[in-house]
Amino acid sequence: MSIEAIRRPRPKGAGAVPFSGFLWRLPWLRPVLLLTPPLAWFVVIYFASLALLLITAFWTINPFTTQVVQQWNLDNFRIILTDSTYWSIIGRTVLIASLVTITDAVLAFPLAYYMARVASRRVQTLLFAAVLLPLWASYLARVYAWILILNHDGLLNWSLRSIGLPPANIGYTNTAMWLVFSYIWLPFMIIPTYAALERVPESLLDAAADLGARRWRAVRDVVLPLVLPGVVAGSIFTFALTLGDYITPILVGGASSNFIGNVVYANIGIANNVPFAAALTTVPVAIMVVYLTIAYKLGAFEAL
Amino acid sequence: MRRGMKSMKFGGLAAASMLLLVACGSSGGTARPTTQQPPTANMKPQTTIGAGEGQLNLILWDGYADKSWVDPFTKATGCKVNQHPAGSSDEMVSLMKNGGGGQWDMVSASGDADLRLIYGGDVKPMNVNLIPDWQNFQTYFKNPPFNTINGVHYGISLQWGPNTLLYNTKVFPNKPTSWSVIYDPAYKGRITVPDNPIQIADAALYLSKSQPSLGIKDPYELTQRQFDAAVNLLKQQQPLIKHYWSLATDEISLFQNSDVVVGASWPYQTITLKAAGAPADDTIPQEGATGWADTWMLATNAPHPNCAYLWAKWVSTPQVQAEQALSFGETPVNSKACAVMETLQAGSCAKYHADQTSSSYFSTIAFWKTPLATCDDGTNNCVPYAQWVAAWTTIKG
Numbered sequence: 001m002s003i004e005a006i007r008r009p010r011p012k013g014a015g016a017v018p019f020s021g022f023l024w025r026l027p028w029l030r031p032v033l034l035l036t037p038p039l040a041w042f043v044v045i046y047f048a049s050l051a052l053l054l055i056t057a058f059w060t061i062n063p064f065t066t067q068v069v070q071q072w073n074l075d076n077f078r079i080i081l082t083d084s085t086y087w088s089i090i091g092r093t094v095l096i097a098s099l100v101t102i103t104d105a106v107l108a109f110p111l112a113y114y115m116a117r118v119a120s121r122r123v124q125t126l127l128f129a130a131v132l133l134p135l136w137a138s139y140l141a142r143v144y145a146w147i148l149i150l151n152h153d154g155l156l157n158w159s160l161r162s163i164g165l166p167p168a169n170i171g172y173t174n175t176a177m178w179l180v181f182s183y184i185w186l187p188f189m190i191i192p193t194y195a196a197l198e199r200v201p202e203s204l205l206d207a208a209a210d211l212g213a214r215r216w217r218a219v220r221d222v223v224l225p226l227v228l229p230g231v232v233a234g235s236i237f238t239f240a241l242t243l244g245d246y247i248t249p250i251l252v253g254g255a256s257s258n259f260i261g262n263v264v265y266a267n268i269g270i271a272n273n274v275p276f277a278a279a280l281t282t283v284p285v286a287i288m289v290v291y292l293t294i295a296y297k298l299g300a301f302e303a304l
Numbered sequence: 305m306r307r308g309m310k311s312m313k314f315g316g317l318a319a320a321s322m323l324l325l326v327a328c329g330s331s332g333g334t335a336r337p338t339t340q341q342p343p344t345a346n347m348k349p350q351t352t353i354g355a356g357e358g359q360l361n362l363i364l365w366d367g368y369a370d371k372s373w374v375d376p377f378t379k380a381t382g383c384k385v386n387q388h389p390a391g392s393s394d395e396m397v398s399l400m401k402n403g404g405g406g407q408w409d410m411v412s413a414s415g416d417a418d419l420r421l422i423y424g425g426d427v428k429p430m431n432v433n434l435i436p437d438w439q440n441f442q443t444y445f446k447n448p449p450f451n452t453i454n455g456v457h458y459g460i461s462l463q464w465g466p467n468t469l470l471y472n473t474k475v476f477p478n479k480p481t482s483w484s485v486i487y488d489p490a491y492k493g494r495i496t497v498p499d500n501p502i503q504i505a506d507a508a509l510y511l512s513k514s515q516p517s518l519g520i521k522d523p524y525e526l527t528q529r530q531f532d533a534a535v536n537l538l539k540q541q542q543p544l545i546k547h548y549w550s551l552a553t554d555e556i557s558l559f560q561n562s563d564v565v566v567g568a569s570w571p572y573q574t575i576t577l578k579a580a581g582a583p584a585d586d587t588i589p590q591e592g593a594t595g596w597a598d599t600w601m602l603a604t605n606a607p608h609p610n611c612a613y614l615w616a617k618w619v620s621t622p623q624v625q626a627e628q629a630l631s632f633g634e635t636p637v638n639s640k641a642c643a644v645m646e647t648l649q650a651g652s653c654a655k656y657h658a659d660q661t662s663s664s665y666f667s668t669i670a671f672w673k674t675p676l677a678t679c680d681d682g683t684n685n686c687v688p689y690a691q692w693v694a695a696w697t698t699i700k701g
Contacts (some may be wrong), residue, residue, distance in 0.1 A: 061690075067424070079694075083698065085697060085701060088701060089701070127474070129493040150560050151557075151561040151563055152562045152563045153561045153562050154561065169493065169559075171563060172546050172547045174564065191335070250550065253547075254545075254546065254547060255542050255543065255544075255545035255546065255547065255548065255701075256542065256543075256700070256701040258700055258701065263697060266693075266697065268398070271398075271690075271693040272394070272397060272398040272401055272402075273690075273693070284451060
C-alpha cells in the first residue's frame with residue numbers, strides 16, 4: 001500500500017481502498033497471508049533441521065580426518081542397539097529424569113496448593129517471586145552453588161561434622177545429579193500445578209462438603225483429578241529438560257554419570273562424529289514422542 | 305581422494321555420494337597419511353608481517369595465554385587476545401573443523417592433533433623466516449615430524465612436557481613410585497584422571513612395565529590384544545574414580561576440596577595448587593610418562609593472520625618461553641630460554657630439562673600421537689583412534 005493510498009481521504013463504502021478491497025473480494029487470502037510466514041518458519045527451520053538430523057544419522061565418518069562420508073548404512077543404530085553401554089546410559093538418563101519428575105511433583109503440589117487456595121494475596125505474590133527468583137540467576141551459578149554444598153569439604157559435610165555426624169559422600173554421584181536437577185527444574189513444575197489448582201472452582205469444593213466429603217476426601221476425589229493435567233504438563237518440562245541436559249552431569253556427576261546428552265556432546269565436540277551423535281539424538285526424540293502421547297491421553301494439553 | 309571428501313558438502317547430489325561410496329570402499333581411511341600430500345601444502349605462506357588486525361582468536365590449553373605475557377603483547381601490537389580453552393586434543397580438532405577455520409586464528413595443538421589438522425586441511429603452512437627465534441630452537445623442534453611434512457612447516461613448535469602423577473602430600477608422605485596408585489582399590493573414590501580417550505595410552509604405558517608379557521613397545525600402537533588389556537585395566541579403574549576431569553581447573557578444585565587425593569595431571573595443576581598452599585606435589589613414576597609437544601598452528605582461513613604471526617613471534621622469544629615454561633611447568637623449545645629461566649627461578653633450567661633435549665629424559669617420555677591402524681612396522685594390526693574414542697565411552701559407562 002502506497003503512502004498516497006493512506007493519505008488520500010477515504011471514499012465512503014467498503015472496498016474503496018485497493019488492497020483491503022482485494023482481501024474482501026478473496027476471503028481465503030487473509031488467513032493465507034497471515035499464516036504463511038510462521039508456517040514457513042516452522043517447516044523450514046524446525047522440520048528441515050530435524051529431517052537433516054535424521055538423514056545424517058544414516059551416514060558415517062572417515063575415522064582419520066573425521067569428514068562426513070555420505071554412505072548410507074545402519075551402523076550407528078546397530079552400535080547403539082547392541083552395545084550395552086548405550087543401553088545403560090539411556091536407562092540412567094530416563095531413570096533420573098523420572099525420579100526428578102516425581103520428586104518435583106511431590107514437592108510442588110503442597111506449595112502450589114498453598115499458593116493457590118490458602119495464602120493471602122500478599123503472601124501469594126511473595127511466594128510467586130520466591131519461586132521465580134532462582135530463574136533470574138545463571139544456570140551454571142546455581143549448579144556450582146550445589147557443588148560448594150555437596151563436595152567433600154563443603155557446607156553439607158561441615159554441618160554434619162559440627163553436629164557430630166559422619167560426613168555424607170554425595171558430591172560427584174548420581175544422587176547429587178538427582179538433587180541438583182530436582183532443584184533446578186522445580187519452578188517449571190510449580191507454575192503449571194499452581195495454574196491448574198487456581199482454576200478449580202470453589203463451588204465444587206462446596207458441593208463436596210455439602211455431600212459430606214471431608215477436606216482430604218475432597219482433595220483426593222475432586223482436586224487431584226482436576227489438577228492432574230496441570231501436573232502432567234509440568235512433568236513434560238521437568239522430564240524433557242532433564243532428558244536433554246548434559247551440563248549438570250559434567251559438573252556434579254561421578255565416574256558413571258554419562259547422560260545421553262554427554263555422549264552426544266562427546267561425539268560432536270570431541271570425536272567430531274556427527275552422524276553417530278545424530279543417531280543417538282533420535283533416542284530422546286522417540287522417548288519424548290511416547291511421553292507426549294501419554295501426556296495427551298491424560299489431558300495435559302488442555303491445561304497448557 | 306581425501307581432498308575429494310573434504311569438498312563434499314551436506315546435501316550433495318546423490319550421484320556424487322554414490323561415486324564417493326565407490327571411491328571410499330577400498331581405503332577405509334587407514335592408509336598411512338604421510339604418503340599423501342596435505343590439502344594446504346601448496347598454499348604460499350605470507351612473506352612479511354603487516355600491521356596487526358586488532359584481534360586474535362586462540363584455541364589453547366588452560367594456562368597457555370597468561371596475563372603476564374598477553375598484556376605486554378596486546379600493548380605492543382594492539383592485538384586483543386580472545387581465548388577459548390579446550391580440554392582435549394579432540395576438542396581442539398573438532399573446534400577447528402566446526403569453526404570452518406574462519407573463526408579461529410591459531411591453535412596450540414599437541415602432537416596427537418597435529419596430523420589430523422594438517423591432513424584435514426584445517427591449518428596452513430607457516431613461514432618460519434618471519435619468526436627470528438626459530439633459529440634458536442633445539443634442533444629436534446625446528447622440523448619435528450609432527451608439524452613439518454616434506455620440509456613444509458605447519459606451525460611453530462612451542463613447549464613440551466610430561467603428564468604427571470599428582471598426589472596429596474598428607475595422604476602420601478612419601479612420593480609414590482608407580483602409576484599403580486591410580487589403579488589401587490585402596491584409594492577408591494579418591495582418584496581422578498582426565499576425561500580423554502588418550503588416557504588409554506597411559507594405561508598401556510603402565511602395562512608395558514607391569515605386564516611385560518603383553519609386549520607393549522609403543523603405547524600408541526596397540527594390537528587388539530594389548531588394547532583390550534589396557535581397556536580392561538581402565539574398566540577396573542572406573543569404579544575407583546571420583547570424577548573424570550575435563551579442564552585443569554576442575555582437577556584443581558577437586559584437590560583443593562579434598563574430593564580426591566591422587567590423579568593423572570599436568571604440571572600446571574601442581575604449580576597452581578602449590579601457589580594456593582594446597583598439600584600437593586607431583587612426580588614422574590618409574591614407568592615413565594606420556595607427554596605432549598605443542599605447536600602453534602595457523603588456521604587455513606585465519607581472519608587475523610598478521611596478529612597470529614606477531615603472536616607466534618612473541619611466544620617464541622626467550623623471555624616469554626621462559627615465563628610460560630615456569631608458569632605451566634613445561635620445557636621451552638628455545639635454547640636461549642634456559643638463561644632467562646635461571647634468572648627468574650634459580651635451578652629451573654635443569655629442573656625442567658631445558659638444557660638438554662637429546663638426553664635420556666627426552667626419550668623417557670612417550671609423546672602423544674594419533675593412533676593409526678597401520679603400525680610402525682608396516683603391518684595393519686594396530687587399533688585406530690576411532691576405536692579408542694568408542695572404547696572410552698564404554699569405559700566411563
